[in-house]
Amino acid sequence: MGLSRQEVNLRRLLAKCELMCKSKKEDDRIEKYIETLDDMFQEVKKLTESNENIANYKRRINDIKTAVGITVAKYIDEDPEILRNDLLGLRQRNVDKKSNASDDLDEVINYHENRQKKITDDMLSLTQSLREQSETANRIIKKDTEVVTQSSVLSEQNLGKLSEESSKLAEHSKRAWKCWMWIMLAVVLIVFINMVLFMKIMKKKY
Numbered sequence: 001m002g003l004s005r006q007e008v009n010l011r012r013l014l015a016k017c018e019l020m021c022k023s024k025k026e027d028d029r030i031e032k033y034i035e036t037l038d039d040m041f042q043e044v045k046k047l048t049e050s051n052e053n054i055a056n057y058k059r060r061i062n063d064i065k066t067a068v069g070i071t072v073a074k075y076i077d078e079d080p081e082i083l084r085n086d087l088l089g090l091r092q093r094n095v096d097k098k099s100n101a102s103d104d105l106d107e108v109i110n111y112h113e114n115r116q117k118k119i120t121d122d123m124l125s126l127t128q129s130l131r132e133q134s135e136t137a138n139r140i141i142k143k144d145t146e147v148v149t150q151s152s153v154l155s156e157q158n159l160g161k162l163s164e165e166s167s168k169l170a171e172h173s174k175r176a177w178k179c180w181m182w183i184m185l186a187v188v189l190i191v192f193i194n195m196v197l198f199m200k201i202m203k204k205k206y
Contacts, residue, residue: 004047010040012109014060021067030068037061 003011017033041061045054 004044006040006047007044007053010037010044010057013037013040014057014064017064018060021064034061034065034068037064
């Protein structure tokens with residue numbers, strides 16, 4: 001079963017009062033809120049069947065009263081009739097205060113909703129920024145990879161050309177050496193023939 005409107009309002013006002021107590025800032029409205037809490041608690045107590053929730057609300061209200069220095073002992077010592085009259089008088093006094101308390105609760109809720117919205121927007125902005133940075137990094141890495149790949153291809157091509165030119169040079173050197181060898185053999189042969197002819201001529205003269 002869902003919560004009644006009175007119980008929802010009680011929970012909101014409890015949260016607001018607990019937040020005010022934690023902030024430890026003096027606020028003249030706290031006593032009025034506590035009176036409104038007592039009135040709301042009596043209404044919720046009539047409508048709620050869960051004893052556990054009632055005990056929890058009562059404990060939280062007493063904790064708030066203790067935090068602001070309001071004792072709850074007088075409600076125990078007083079005559080039940082006096083307590084009843086106090087509660088009836090409190091309910092009457094709080095008729096005009098409920099709307100103010102409700103407005104304050106709406107302000108608190110709006111404040112927290114705005115903060116949550118701002119946090120959500122900041123998270124979305126951060127996520128977008130991280131995604132853009134990731135995309136930029138991926139583009140840079142991809143570009144660097146392409147450059148490295150192109151450099152590797154060029155190196156392989158240059159190495160192939162260098163091997164080819166080295167082979168050509170070696171072949172050319174080999175051919176040049178053979179040519180010079182034949183020339184030297186021809187010169188030696190010519191010199192040898194000339195020497196033989198020269199020796200024959202000299203023998204005939206002498």
